[in-house]
Amino acid sequence: MSNAAAANAAAPPTAPAWSPDRFQEQVGELVATSLAWIQSNWLQLAIAAVIAVLIVGALHWVRNWATHRNETKPDSTGWAAILRRAAAKTGNFFIIMVAIKLVEGYAYAPELLTSTVNFLFTIAAVFQAAIWAREIILGMVEARTQGDHHGEALGSAMGIIRLLVTFALFAIALIVVLDNLGVNVTGLVAGLGVGGIAIGLAAQGIFADLFAALSIIFDKPFRRGDSINYDQTFGSIEAIGLKSTRIRAFTGEERIISNKNLLEKEILNNTRRDHRRHKWTIGVIYQTPPATCAAIPGILKDIVEANQGIFIRAGFVNFGASSLDFEIEFDTAGPDYATFYDVRTAIGIAILQRFNDDGIEIAYPTQTTFTAAPDGTLVMPYASVQPVQDVGHSGGEEAPARG
Template sequence: MSAANAPLISVKHPLPWQHYNLSTMGEEVRLWLDANLIEMIIAIAAGTLIYLALRVARRQLRRLKNRPGDEHSFATVIGRTFTRTTHLFMILVSARLVAGYADPPALLLTTIRFLFTVVAVFQVAIWVREFILALIERRTGENGHAETLSNAMGIIRILVTVALFAIATVVVLDNLGVNVTGLVAGLGIGGIAIGLAAQGIFSDLFAALSIIFDKPFRRGETIQYDQTIATVERIGLKSTRLRALTGEKKIISNTNLLQKEISSFQELDHRRIALPFGVIYQTPSEVLETLPALLEEIVNAHGGRFVRSGITAYGASSIDFECLFDVYEPDFAHVAKTRHRIAVEILKRFADEKIEFAYPTQTSFTAAPDGRMIYPYPDLDGAYVTSIKSD
């Protein structure tokens, strides 16, 4: 047979029991029972006690798993893992521990060892699978991400199960004397081909898992990416759905979203408000000096925390001021109301103090007949009269 037509699985050496026939096996069993009856009874009793002890231990671990108020502790993960122990595994553990005491025939001892190896490999796969899934749920459930986990748990369970049981199958076949080199190579090539074909899907899937474990945001949070501010409605396996402040629905792939700079407003305990305004140039310097203290009084009396205030620039028609203050409230609607109250109070106090807000103005000057700049209106004494000569 050519190398191209070689089977993926081949037997390296004959199995131990292939040397036996039924007559030989029956004779060995009869002679063993005649010579070791007492030892066999003791071994069965000891195996039964071991099995019962394993059942009691599993029952205690189940209580650890179901302990109220401690759903996300590491002890609960351990309890959940080992409660998946099967009865067949406990029976074979008991048989394997006492098999050598009664000096059984080689075929029986080989069979017990073989069955124990097969069942133990798959039992370890079940334990590891349950341990991984429990750790994932513990990791995501501690901080209220159970709703996000439900979207991805199905695919995670499938991926973990397929990977672990494929490894377990290869290990069992290898213990059976099967040459699994070709099988492993075939699985590797097939996995690479599937990975390349579904590269985009797997990229978004692993991005979704990254969102679940790293927790940059969660459902219900308001976030900003690029120029978009939106609330997260659902985190899927391929895309995340958001609701923009303007009402439209935004859908973006998980990979694309994680590549952006994301700002979250969820844990924002305060917002800083900048309130710019301008006063006229005719405002006395003494009043300008007292303005910061007046603004601080207004801000602190109406729910804000004053930061600073002062002149920022000399404008074309105003002396520009800025008032900075913090509002310690995450709800932006409350922040907007506080800003409104402070702005209205500033307007009232400025009116009481005869402080005038500036607005765009322009003053024109006219040249007298002798070339001097004069105000464009005749003075009261009649010294100058503006004449406009038209062509």
């Protein structure tokens, strides 16, 4: 016998290709095996059937209860509401397969029937898990944005999030099912990865602004209507879109900036201030008596508290070129700029009025020139002149002038 003939004789027979006859034969074998199993295990099957009916009823009751609660309290949030929302999405196919799986395990089904039940149960469980995961993720996202007023941006974002989450979860579920069927999914996973990278590189600018918009919606650094400033721009948020944010500047014009570029800057949210603070430096002349200088911080404190300000500190800070410098810091409660503006104006005018009343002179840049004699002693900058004495007129005679 040749080597080729020996090799062919030693090789195991290959499984025949699928054909209608082969399929019909397997179905017939499954039916015959199942009937024989039922005849020999009817008592266990009866008990298992009762248990299965109870399980199906219990799962249906849970689903109906969750659906009813969601309809009566549609705006409720929290983990309980999210779990009820997921339970309401439990499918009939999954419920039936859970019951059959328990019956099959209790009654010791034949191997062929067990394989069929395991296959169907795997499909039902994997896709039901994907549905539950989707509802839980979307519920958490909606709970995180509950009460926000992002308008169309939030609606569009939720649509995109729902699409991405659904695609990702069901793609994973499909891969798990195929892997359980013995299909080699390595090539499929690699293809999905390469395709995702290609799409990401082609639309990286769009995706960068999109995810920046989602970050604004979920992280909430600001909301529509907030007053912010970044770089040299001051304005209020008018709209937050998926691509850009529109800001109405205080000078009147509308400024549009991409979400990605906006989040890369330092943003000051003035609407979330708990107070506004102002600091002034006030200079008085060097001729001010020390006792008066010592009283100035107390005077400034009284003025701030009398004009709805919140006094922080006041004191002497510097010997200036033309003044003795005092500093005052005060706050106004809340973020309202108009209130802060009015309080600051009232405090400034009150300081000016009080200083005038007490004779405290506010300094301004001055310069004094002194004249020195040849020996270095200071002299008056002008000659001594005898004043003219006016003795009036007497008898029509004019008094002589003396100089």
